[in-house]
Amino acid sequence: MSVIPIHNPLSPPLPGATTETRNTTCYMCACRCGIRVHLRNGEVRYIEGNPDHPLNQGVICAKGSSGIMKQYSPARLTKPLLRKPGSDRGDGQFEEIEWDAAFAMLEERLQKLRATDPKQFALFTGRDQMQALTGLFARQFGTPNYAAHGGFCSVNMAAGMIYTIGGSFWEFGGPDLERAKLFVMIGTAEDHHSNPMKKELSKFKRGGGRFVSINPVRTGYSAIADEWIPIKPGTDGALLLALIHELIKQGLYDREFLARYTNAGQLVNQDAASDDFGMFVRKPEGDIVNPLRPANFTWWDRHSEQSVSDHTEGADPALLGHFKMPD
DSSP, X not given: OOOOOOOXXXXXXXXXXXXXXXXXXXXXXXXXXXXXXXXXXXXXEEEEEOTTOTTTTTOOOHHHHGXXXXXXXXXXXXXXXXEOTTOOTTSOOEEEOOHHHHHHHHHHHHHHHHHHOGGGOOEEOOSOSOHHHHHHHHHHHTOOOEEOGGGGTTHHHHHHHHHHHSOOTTTTOOOOTTTOXXXXXXXXXXXXXXXXXXXHHHHHXXXXXXXXXXXXXXXXXXXXXXXXXXXXXXXXXXXXXXXXHHHHHHTOSOHHHHHHHSSTXXXXXXXXXXXXXTSBOBOOTTOOSSTTOTTOBEEEETTTTEEEETTXXXXXXXXSOOOOOOO
């Protein structure tokens, strides 16, 4: 049976104890705030924010300060667990085994899979923060079936924002509140980017900015919002489509930006009888203006009233309407 040392942060100082402070990064969420970890005889005693860190500037949340429990929680796993003989999946009946036994079991199973059909191996790593390495391991093993926590949490949002505005909230930089006048926050969890967000929101509101929070739950952010919109769960897509509809209807979008930097001008096949129904229309092979661009998507040029390869010099794509192709 493994034994975890008793950790009492309130115990009196030890005679002759050595103390030191180490600067590092908090891993309790994706924000990655800078922290100072205070040690006594090599044991973590206290965690505080690093005032010299550019991201959080000394601010730390309760989740970050409780990171000490990653080292000393009595519930922390220290050995592999194996389902007890005779118990069924879901019974929650496990027993500790040694690492060598776990590695031997994994080696036997993985060797058999790799020798027969590696694609039978599916790898899910949870929030390990090393998804590039686990993905590389899966591909080297020979299976495309791997996933991680991010695909079920923030990656969809990150991909959407990178494709639209060129950057993603928190992991790749926060919102530009220094220049904004209106900030709309949609369903953001309290435990992500919270320290920088709290600092920036306070400055934003003091500077006269208007803050709108869209969230079914009145979170801490929503509590200080100028307007809280408590939509029903699952209706966020309908709300966003309604906003987009109004922007298009009123002509409030940046047409030049859409034409130059997005796929808004690319034609979509609307022939229900076509095998390519719903797919982007592509120019036939050999009709590529730039041979270095193999995608070869199609615009409807408003000047010549005909289809052209996208981003053809001098062309101006139609962003609305239905058009008849030569075929």
